[in-house]
Amino acid sequence: MTLLQMRYFLTVCRLQNITHAASELHIAQSTLSQAIQTIEEETGLNLFVRSGRNIMISQDGQKLAQKVTALLREVDVFEDDVREMARRHGKLKMAIPQQQASFIIPRLLNDFCPRYPEIQLDIVEPSGLESARLVREEKVDLAIVNYDGETLPDLHYRRVNSRPIKFVVWKGHPLAGLQSISLAEATKGPLVLLSEEFFVTRLLTRTMADRHLELNALYYSPHLSTLYSLLRAHTAPSILFEQAVVSLENVVTIPFDEPLSLTSCLITKKNRQLSKDLRLVMKFIRGELLKDYPVPSA
Template structure:
C-alpha cells in the first residue's frame, strides 16, 4: 500500500467516477484502474462497486475511507510543517525589551548581521515578563532579557551581564551631581513608571514595599521614549537600567546605594525545538560576553 494509492482512492471517492478522478490526477484512466485493482488485491476486499460509470463505495470501502482520511490529513500537516522548518532554519524570532534594546540592537543588527547576513531576525518588543510568556508559549524562539528566576523551571537561562538600576533625572535636577542615592531619598520625587509586564517594576516595587511606601507616580507608559522625554525635560524621574541611557540623552543616571541590579541573559524554552539560526545567535552573544556565563 502506497501513499499514492491512498490519494488515488480518495480522489475517486470525491468524484464517484474513475474518469473524472483520473483527469484531476493528470493520469490515464487505465493507470488509475490498475492502481485501485492492486490495492484491492493487497487488502483482500472490494472497495468500489462500478455501475453505469459510477463508482460506489462498498461497506469495506467506506471503512477504508474513514481510516485513510485522517492519515492523509496527518501527511499533509507533516509536509506543511517540514516546509515551514525548511523556511525557518535561518529565521530567528527574538524578543528584546525596550531598555535592553538600546545596548543590544547595535550589537545584533551591526555586528551579528555583518557576520551572518543569511540569518533573518524578527524582533518582538515588550516588557521582560511579556517576553518570558512569549518564550513559554513558543511564539518567539529566544530572547535577550532580564532573568526572572521565578520562571527558571520553564527556561534555559544564559547570563550575559548585569545592569544597574539607576534613578534617572534631568541634568538640571538637584540630584544630577550625586555619585549615588538612597532609595528612600527618591520617595518624594515624581516618577514615571513602566506599565505592566516590565520586570523592573517587580524589582522596584519590592523596595517600595520594604519601606511601606508607594511611588509618587506621574504616569505609567510602555514607551521608553516618553519616559526619557519627561526626564530630560525635568518633569519627573524614573528607575531605568543604566545601559539604556545614552551620552546624547539629557539624563543623569544615579546609581542606587542599595545596588539594585538586573541580570541580563539569553533565554529559551526548555525542551523546545532548536533552530540553526537561533543557535548561532546564542553562540555569538555567549562569545561576546564570555566572562559572565552561568555554569
C-alpha cells in the same frame, strides 16, 4: 521498492523504451534493466510486455503505475514541506523588551545581520513578562530580558550578567551632582517609570515594600521612548536599568547607596532543540551583554 526504483519505473512506463529512459535518467541501460527486473521480482508481477527494445505496460503495470504516481506525488509534497521548513528555519523570532532592545537591537542589525545574512531576525519589543509568555507559548524562539529572580518551570533561563538599576535625571537637575543616592531620597519626589509589566518596576516596587517606603509615581508608561521624552522635557526623574540609557544624551545616572541590579538572561523553552542559527545568535548576544559600554554620567 525504493523511491529511486519507483522513479525509474515511471520513466520507463512513460517512454516505453529502456534505451530512451536510461538516457533521460543519465544511467547505464544495464542498470535500468536490472532495476526493472528487481521490481518485478520483488512484486511478483509482470509489469511489461517486451518486444525488442520497445516494451508495453501490462495491465498490472498500469495499476502499479497509478499507485506509484499517487505515492510519489505525496512524497513530492512532503519534500516541498521539508524545504519550506528549512527555509523558515533560517528565520528566528525574538522578544526583546525595550530596555534591552535599545542596547541590543543596534548591535544585531549593525554587526550580526551583515555577518550572517542567511539568518532572518523577526524581533518584537514587548515587556519582560510578555516576552517570557511568548517563549512559553512558542510564539518566539528566544527572549532577552532583565530577569528579576522569578522563574517559570517550563522555561530555561541562561543567566549572563548583572547590571545596576540607577536613578536617572537630566543634567542640571538639583541631584545630578550626587555620587550616589539612597532609595528613600530618590523616591521622595515624583518619578516617571516603566509600567509594572517590566521587571525593573517589579523589582523596584518589591524593594520599596520590603523597606516600608512609598513609591511616588507620576506616570507609568509601557514605552521607553516616552520616558526619554519626559526626561528631555525635565518632567520628572526615572529609575531604569543602566543600559536603557546608554545612548541617551544629556542625562546623568546615579547609583544607589545599596545597589539594585537585574540579571540579563536568555530565555528559551525547555525540552526544545536549539537550532544552529539560534545558538549563533545566542552566542552573539551573550558576548554583547558581557561587554562593558560607557554609560552617561555626570
